[in-house]
Amino acid sequence: MSNFEIPKTHRAVIVQADTTVKTEERLIPTVGENEILVKVSAIAINPTDWKHARRNTSPGTILGCDFAGVVVQVGPNLRVPVKVGNKVAASLRGGVDKERGGFAEYVKVYADLAWIIPEGTYTFEEAATIGIPLYTSVIALYGPNGLELPQPGDVNPPAAGTWLFVYGGSSSVGQYAIQLAKLSGYKVITTASKRNHKLVKSFGADLAFDYNDPDVVKNIKEATNGSIRLVYDTISEDYTYPLILGSITEEKSAKISVLHKPDPETVEKRQDIRWLETFIYTAYGPTVNTKNNEEERAVLSKFLWEKLPGLVRGGLKPNVIKEFDGGLDNVGVALDYLAQGKASGEKIVYTL
Ligand SMILES: NC(=O)c1ccc[n+]([C@@H]2O[C@H](COP(=O)([O-])OP(=O)(O)OC[C@H]3O[C@@H](n4cnc5c(N)ncnc54)[C@H](OP(=O)(O)O)[C@@H]3O)[C@@H](O)[C@H]2O)c1
Incomplete structure (x- = not known):
């Protein structure tokens, strides 16, 4: 006391x-x-x-x-x-x-x-x-119901050049997510309004795309050779999922960490994807x-x-x-x- x-x-x-x-x-x-x-x-x-x-x-x-x-x-x-x-x-x-x-x-x-x-x-x-922004990113990236990625400083980092797609990099959650992903050893691709590209790069993003650009999906796919298997969607609204689904690998190995589960129709489109939902309060x-x-x-x-x-x-x-x-x-x-x-x-x- x-x-x-x-x-x-x-x-x-x-x-x-x-x-x-x-x-x-x-x-x-x-x-x-x-x-x-x-x-x-x-x-x-x-x-x-x-x-x-x-x-x-x-x-x-x-x-x-x-x-x-x-x-x-x-x-x-x-x-x-x-x-x-x-x-x-x-x-x-x-x-x-x-x-x-x-x-x-x-x-x-x-x-x-x-x-x-x-x-x-x-x-x-x-x-x-x-x-909330960092705690949520810790659970979404490293938690038992999240992507379970290696943490910063872990002895087994990811293979060099592995992409992690942080959707919504300029959000409060996204700003910490980008930094943690980089510290974990990933290459980070993100989306944000054009005016925030400098900002997300200052947090460590390797590539930034404007989600308002009609060519955004094509551009992300080209930049990554369609190889994205890991996604953390820090916005997680119905309008974010089509962009993500269009941008990632077509192979059956993708994992998407979300903050609100998509509707059943969206999940139905790619049943092979593992949707991992974080609700931060369960960790509190x-x-x-x-x-x-x-x-x-x-x-x-x-x-x-x-x-x-x-x-x-x-x-x-x-x-x-x-x-x-x-x-x-x-x-x-x-x-x-x-x-x-x-x-x-x-x-x-x-x-x-
Ligand atoms: N489930 C959970 O446990 C949990 C935990 C934390 C947060 N959340 C939720 O996650 C969301 C984000 O939280 P936050 O605190 O990071 O919010 P925030 O900082 O207030 O979010 C603002 C940012 O969202 C971005 N944004 C808005 N619409 C977008 C879109 N369509 N695509 C990409 N980015 C978009 C804006 O980017 P630009 O200005 O660059 O356009 C802006 O920088 C909120 O809905 C929050 O309630 C859920």
Whole structure:
């Protein structure tokens, strides 16, 4: 326990019945087994936040997944060596629980799903961007229900010149996916709007194509000799699958990691393909309304504690940040911005 003076109440962003959000006063959450309490310094906004407020509306819950700050209290039986005073970032499923949510002055989270920010590397704002986008990419690329690729630094890297197609490289998820794929030893081909090609190349993409170009499928196939067998679709909408299916190998060996399973008609077209679906919250430990997958959680936690600090020290780049003003009281502005599809190659963050 800490000597730090923890107040009895704090402010948190609460989902309202009319699907808006409002900052309200709440009791400070009580930490249990393997939990830590973090005094939050910065939060980052994801599309899932507006979807939880507007579509899966659960009134009275605390919204928000991704945050960074300082540990002020630790519970018993921690799975990892985290201490009061450590600077950490973490992610959880927001918008489902009245006590646990990321857009708040104080957040409780499972210790093994936080990570310690190495001194002299990321700011709190940069560290907050790691949450959903990087965690999802870890599970989609390396998890037991994902592509199960070699991880950065593994003894058995892929054969030289193996392509990995990251669909949607300029998205927050895509920016980390490109970097992890390169660190794992793949050649990366990606799609993004033309204006973001320089950006995706700065993250390491070898080739970038504009998904709005009518010749995109032909161009990708030519550039790769129709040899793509591994795909990670970071957008995963009905309109993304035809482009992917047209661009990849015709042999029966392709694996596509998706964030939403395509409709049965799409799956029917190529029954030989292995569609591997990631729903990141299943890796987040016991959570309201969410199936818990301890195997995925173990893969994620091991990555956060054994690989991520080294990668951050070694130059892993955070998402490109766009900072909005107004802290917790103004989160609704970012939710609108994302819901209207305005985010392009950028991550909205708030400093508290
Ligand atoms: N299942 C899960 O566990 C899970 C986890 C994380 C995220 N997701 C979902 O994955 C999606 C991406 O999340 P995010 O945080 O990365 O979003 P984001 O950063 O807000 O995405 C914005 C980006 O999407 C790109 N984009 C939009 N339409 C596109 C298209 N048709 N083809 C290619 N790129 C397109 C834009 O690229 P340009 O500006 O270059 O055009 C833009 O840079 C969201 O729908 C999110 O809810 C699901």
